Amino acid sequence: MMKKISALLLIAACAWGCSKDQGDKPGTAATTTTTGEGTPPEQPKAGATIAISCGAVGQELELCKAAAEEWATKTGNKVNVISTPNSATDRLALYQQILGAGASDIDVFQIDVIWPGILGNHFIDLKAHSKGVEASHFEAIIQNNTVAGKLVAMPWFTDGGLLYYRKDLLEKHGAQPPTTWTELTETAKKIQDAERAAGNDKMWGFVWQGKAYEGLTCNAIEWVTSFGGGTIVDAAGKVTINNPQAVAALQTAAGWIGTITPDGVLNYAEEEARGVFQSGNAVFMRNWPYAWAMAQADENLKDKVGVVALPKGGADGRHAAALGGWQLAVSKYSKHPEIAADLVMHLTSKEVQKQRAIQGSYNPTIAELYKDQDVLTATPFFGQLYDTFVNAVPRPSTATGSKYNQVSNEFWNAVYATLSGKTPADKSLQELQQKLDDMSRGGTSW
Ligand code: GLC
Numbered sequence: 001m002m003k004k005i006s007a008l009l010l011i012a013a014c015a016w017g018c019s020k021d022q023g024d025k026p027g028t029a030a031t032t033t034t035t036g037e038g039t040p041p042e043q044p045k046a047g048a049t050i051a052i053s054c055g056a057v058g059q060e061l062e063l064c065k066a067a068a069e070e071w072a073t074k075t076g077n078k079v080n081v082i083s084t085p086n087s088a089t090d091r092l093a094l095y096q097q098i099l100g101a102g103a104s105d106i107d108v109f110q111i112d113v114i115w116p117g118i119l120g121n122h123f124i125d126l127k128a129h130s131k132g133v134e135a136s137h138f139e140a141i142i143q144n145n146t147v148a149g150k151l152v153a154m155p156w157f158t159d160g161g162l163l164y165y166r167k168d169l170l171e172k173h174g175a176q177p178p179t180t181w182t183e184l185t186e187t188a189k190k191i192q193d194a195e196r197a198a199g200n201d202k203m204w205g206f207v208w209q210g211k212a213y214e215g216l217t218c219n220a221i222e223w224v225t226s227f228g229g230g231t232i233v234d235a236a237g238k239v240t241i242n243n244p245q246a247v248a249a250l251q252t253a254a255g256w257i258g259t260i261t262p263d264g265v266l267n268y269a270e271e272e273a274r275g276v277f278q279s280g281n282a283v284f285m286r287n288w289p290y291a292w293a294m295a296q297a298d299e300n301l302k303d304k305v306g307v308v309a310l311p312k313g314g315a316d317g318r319h320a321a322a323l324g325g326w327q328l329a330v331s332k333y334s335k336h337p338e339i340a341a342d343l344v345m346h347l348t349s350k351e352v353q354k355q356r357a358i359q360g361s362y363n364p365t366i367a368e369l370y371k372d373q374d375v376l377t378a379t380p381f382f383g384q385l386y387d388t389f390v391n392a393v394p395r396p397s398t399a400t401g402s403k404y405n406q407v408s409n410e411f412w413n414a415v416y417a418t419l420s421g422k423t424p425a426d427k428s429l430q431e432l433q434q435k436l437d438d439m440s441r442g443g444t445s446w
Contacts, residue, residue, distance in 0.1 A: 046076030048336040050343050052108035055091075055326065056083040057270055058290035059360040064110075064347070067355070071346040077339055087269055088112050088214040092405060095119060104333045107340035111153055112214075113144060113325040114397040114404055120147035123329040127151045129341035136350070137365045138390075144398070145327055152329055154348040155365035157356065159324030160392040161222050162385070164277060164285040164295070167306040169195070179319075181226070181252055181311045184284060188260040191283045200281070205260030207273040208286035210419055215269050216412040217395060218322035219286060223249040225320035225393050227313030232411055233396040233436065238443040241411070242433035249313060250418045250425035257419060266420055286310065288324060292379060293361035307381045309388045323392035325365070357382065363389060400446045403439060410435050 054064035061083050068079040085091045092115065098106060099122040111119060127134075127150070134142050134151060141155040163184075165177055173191045178184035188205025195203040209215035225231060229246030233239050257263060265273070270287055277285040278298055285291070295301045309319040328344040330337050346352065353364040358378040369375050376383045397404040414432040417423040423431075440446050 047078075048339045049078040049080055050107045050336060050340050051080040051082055051105060052328075052340075052343065053082045053084045053095075053106050053110050055086070055110055057086050058274075058294050060290070060362075063356050063360050063362075067347050067352045068343065071343050074346075075339075075342065077343075079343070082106065084110070086271060087211075089409075090213075092118070092214075099331065099333070102333050104331070104335050107331055107334040107336060108344055109329045109331060110156065111327050111329050113141070113158075113323065113327065114214075114395055114408075116145050116147050116152050116327070117397055117401040118405060119329070120150070120152040122332055123150075123152040124332050124334075124337050124341070125150035125152070126154055126330065126341060126344065129338070129345060130154065133345070133349075136368065137348075138367060141325065141327075141365055144394075153327035154329075154344050156326050156328050156348050157353070157362040158365050158389065158392075159288045159326075159363060160321035160385075160389045161218060161286055161310055161324070162289060162291075162321065162381070162388070163308050163310045164287055164291060165306050165308070166283050166304055168304045169283055170306075177306060177308045178284075178311050180314060180317070181223075182314070184311050185252075185256065185260060188283050192260060195283075202281045204262050204276065204282045206256060206284040206286075207261060207265060207268065207276045207282045209269055209273055210257075210261075210265035210416075211267050211269050211272075212412050212416040213269065214408060214412070216415055217408045218324060220250070220253070220411065220415040221393060221395060222286075222310055222320045222322050223253050223313070226310065226317045227252075228317055229313075231393060231396055233399050233407060233440075233443065235396075235399055236443075237399045237440065237446055239433055239436040239440065241436065242429045245313070246429055247425045250415060250428070252313075253415075254419050254421070254425065257421075266416070289361045289363050289379070289381075291361075292381070293359065307385070309385060319388065321388050321392045323394045325363070400440070403446055406439065407436060410439075 052068060054061055065081045068081055072079045084094060095109060099119060137155045141158060145151060145153045169191050173194055175187045178187050192203050192205040209219050221231060224246045227245040227249040229243050229249055230240040232241045273285055273287055274291050274294060276282050278295060278301060280300060292307060295305045310321055312319055328347055330340045330344060334340050350366050353366055354369055354372060354375060356362040357364050357369060357375045361379045370382055370386055400407045410432055414428040418425045418428045437443060
């Protein structure tokens, strides 16, 4: 079983977004040997090799490697950085296989903000290693990462959905950044049509994440919440998704496809949307903060991009950013849990978070860094949109606990069916309500 997991890791790391670096050296991933389950962990000492799974969206992998190497040099240990699938959905499936088998191949896991309830049992309590430093991180994230009294992960960066726009194009066409979805739709269409008439037939109005995966749940919860349609399941566990505002939200989004949004969006995750926007072929893009540093580093787009809160659903609606973000957790199957925890404390420290904020526009989880002048100069919207970040809308992972992934899966499938023209929004949400009620005995037993 253990051998199988190691092989799986190697294949998975490369099939789902291996860096060139790793592709050239396949032996670098998961080279640690495994011991039987139940082997007592070693006491901390230098000279260990710690394997860490890092994301590879934007500059994630590069920044993770740099900071992990810095720690390795300082402590006399080695690190083995393993890139994992870009899609949160694929990454969860991989983690579940590795952790479910009790494999020690990965010591440190980069986990999504929605996973503590799903994976928390497999991680050690970091409180014994944190020396209370968690008090400087956002309280809500610490609470989110605390499962049955255990701090199962340290916050690394937080995320909120944002609207990116081409400042130069809006100025050229005399338009303002939109504050409602209706304004966005009109402005996108107007500029798209004018730019196409002027010769850029590849221009689109609005790109986002429409593939059937966790990212679609994030996009769609933003539409639904912005229309006042709730968060699928409320804090008490009641399924609320079948409501007229949610129907209107999905109808609005379905109306974009083929008009201001390419049909291909049904296959876009974050990086595909960014690819279209960064090659200059979209007026607006919904994405996470990391896309800012990427655009600023691109000669064609530098200083041409603006960032605002996502539009409201209408006069009674609100601006809604989905709450995202990633944490670092130590596997309880690790052979070096203390050393791995030391790496986690280094990577989540103020110094490393500051560096990542400046270089990669990854949002810190330490409030103080939002007042840091170097951070604000590199990424001004961290200050301007601070309220958007702290009021970001959580997905219902706390209310639905270990069933969250099933709930999200049903939700993105229902949304996808509407976006692709297969099922009208009202029918899709009616069926979804029924499925989620069945799954939870009417919202009483998650
Ligand atoms: C970002 C968010 C994460 C979310 C994912 C969906 O990585 O930080 O929370 O689940 O996008 O694609």
